[in-house]
Amino acid sequence: MTTTGEGTDQRAAAPPAAAGDLPAAVVRRLPEYLRALGTLSESGVDTVSSETLAAATGVNSAMLRKDLSQLGASGMRGVGYNVAGLAAHIAAVLGLTKDSRVAIIGLGHLGQALARYPGFSERGFDIVGLFDADPGIIGRDLDGLRVRDVALLAAAVRDEGINIGVIATPGAAAQHVADLLVDAGVTSILNFAPCVLAVPPGVAVRKVDLAVELQILSFHEHHKSLGRSETQINKRRER
Amino acid sequence: MTTTGEGTDQRAAAPPAAAGDLPAAVVRRLPEYLRALGTLSESGVDTVSSETLAAATGVNSAMLRKDLSQLGASGMRGVGYNVAGLAAHIAAVLGLTKDSRVAIIGLGHLGQALARYPGFSERGFDIVGLFDADPGIIGRDLDGLRVRDVALLAAAVRDEGINIGVIATPGAAAQHVADLLVDAGVTSILNFAPCVLAVPPGVAVRKVDLAVELQILSFHEHHKSLGRSETQINKRRER
DNA sequence: GTTTGTGAAGTCATTCACAGCT
DNA sequence: AGCTGTGAATGACTTCACAAAC
Incomplete structure (x- = not known):
């Protein structure tokens, strides 16, 4: 498969490689x-x-x-x-040749941090919409973007070409927001809420749960200290 | 070569003792x-x-x-x-019977959001130390915790029983902070910086890179649009 | 010499399917 | 009846090791 260079990409009719279904x-x-x-x-x-x-x-x-x-x-x-x-x-x-348009729903502390996280725009993810249900947060200005009422989400998805939704609401609201996104046509969701989302096939969901990460570390920590008595380190080749 | 950068999501680099040897x-x-x-x-x-x-x-x-x-x-x-x-x-x-003591290093937007994220303390992770290198941030008060100079980190780890370090610095500083943590005896690190950390064996590192998650979604998005119409959605996998 | 590309082997993870308990 | 626990089957991922290419 020495397909040579050529390539800059885009969606050619000819499949340059199997990229369609990558593990x-x-x-x-x-x-x-x-x-x-x-x-x-x-x-x-x-x-x-x-x-x-x-x-x-x-x-x-x-x-x-x-x-x-x-x-x-x-x-x-x-x-x-x-x-x-x-x-x-x-x-x-990865499809990064065109920028993606991202909406963040839920602008509590985490959502606000995400809205301001420079790593997103640096890598081609334009945050174009901020939505919340709390009247105390709606209207707030975050680095030039105004937080809108989540009731306006569906229209914004359609009018502003939003294709990725980031859910940073409390768990109780997450499924509702996911439904809104899906109904509006969004097929990619990044979920920070601590719950499993039900979505129709064809919609990709990725979940990030910060507490889960800590719990996994806790496991390692816990078992390291338990191991002190046994001292049996299993030697496995460490990269 | 002490390159042990533990992988993204899955992979246990830690050497657990026999009893706790779970996949x-x-x-x-x-x-x-x-x-x-x-x-x-x-x-x-x-x-x-x-x-x-x-x-x-x-x-x-x-x-x-x-x-x-x-x-x-x-x-x-x-x-x-x-x-x-x-x-x-x-x-x-999981070792959640005793609370863990967490330090967050780097209090930019993300670090501040993490410091205030209620999900941590709710699940038994006490945030007891905040550290930064920026004089403009040091001294700031976040919900009752004062941000300290990162130079004080090692002493705090020892004196305050900190056993988990959360790195939320820019990538360029992350390895240095990791070294500080490891030298002070911390063996569990949660890394939000976009870089691979080298740590000695026995130290568990988990990495969360928010932009990576979006890029993975981008891949799915991209291939949905150019896939055959009768798309066979494969199961999405969660870390 | 160096380094890629890849079959083959090995390891790990998931699902199936059913025996066995309550 | 319902449901757990688990061997066996399947599938996925990773590493090894080496021939081919530069």
Whole structure:
């Protein structure tokens, strides 16, 4: 599959690669590769080996090569991968060639932080709508965007081309908001509320629960201290 | 090379002792079970079948039973699981019987939101220290906690029993902060900075990168639009 | 020499399906 | 009847190891 460069992307009729159904595990790693490539690029590096890039992203180099090969990206044997070309290829696969339009629903502390998080716009996610149900919050101005009544959400989704919804409401409101988003045609949802959302097939939901992450750490912490008596460290090759 | 950057989501780098040797995939699901059990408990339910609990957490019921069986939790055939008992069991396995003491380093917008996020203390994670390097932020009061100079971090870890560090600094500072935490004896880190941390074996790192989540959604969005019309939506996977 | 690309092997995770308990 | 617990089957992911390409 040495599809050569060519590529800048977009949706050609010809399938440049199998990109259609990439294993979820691969997709999860692509943003990480992309970030590392950006860092390399800023350092003026223009070619990178799978070994080096793998180290920068914390994965095994064989896996990295296999991932890239599945994307249809290719390197040069004996040399490595072209940093800029690879970054462009990954960005294309991720659909980052056009900016996405994001609405945040729920502007409590977390929602406000998300609204102001520079990492979103830096990576091409334009926050274009803020919505809340609390009259005490509606009307507030956050870095130039005014918080609107969630009743206006559906219309805004249609009129303003919103395609990603970020739910940062309390758990009790999350399903309702998800329904609003889905009915308005949004098919990608990032859910920060601590609950499972029911959505129709075809709608992608990703969930981030900050307390869950801490609980997982708690588990490790707990079992590290339990292990003190046994001292049996299972040696497993640590990358 | 001490490169241990623990992967994004799943992967246990920690060396747990024999008794607590649960697969990482199971540990990831436990907090979700616990949350669903809490909801059931509040509704006055005191017995639940694997089928029902599985539905509430979005997993397959056989997997749920297998998970619980690995914990040593058991239900009653023909009846189901005792809600309170199961919740207590899972909490014990996760080490949630004693509260954890958390420091947040980096109090930009995200760090401030985390500091005020009620979900942490609700689930037994006490935020006891806030640290930043910016003189403009040091000294600020956030809900009764004063932001201290990061130079005081190591002493605070020791004197105040901090066992979890949350890094919410810019990427460039994150490795330095991680080193400080590790040197001070912290073995659990939650990293919000967009970079891979190198830590010695025995230190557990979990990473949450908000932009990565959006990029993954972008992928799905992108491929929905150029996929065949009879799209076969594969199951989305939650970390 | 270096480094990619990939079959094959290995490891881990999930689902199935049913025996066995209540 | 209903439901758990678990071996077996399936599927997914990762790593190994090496031939082919530069």
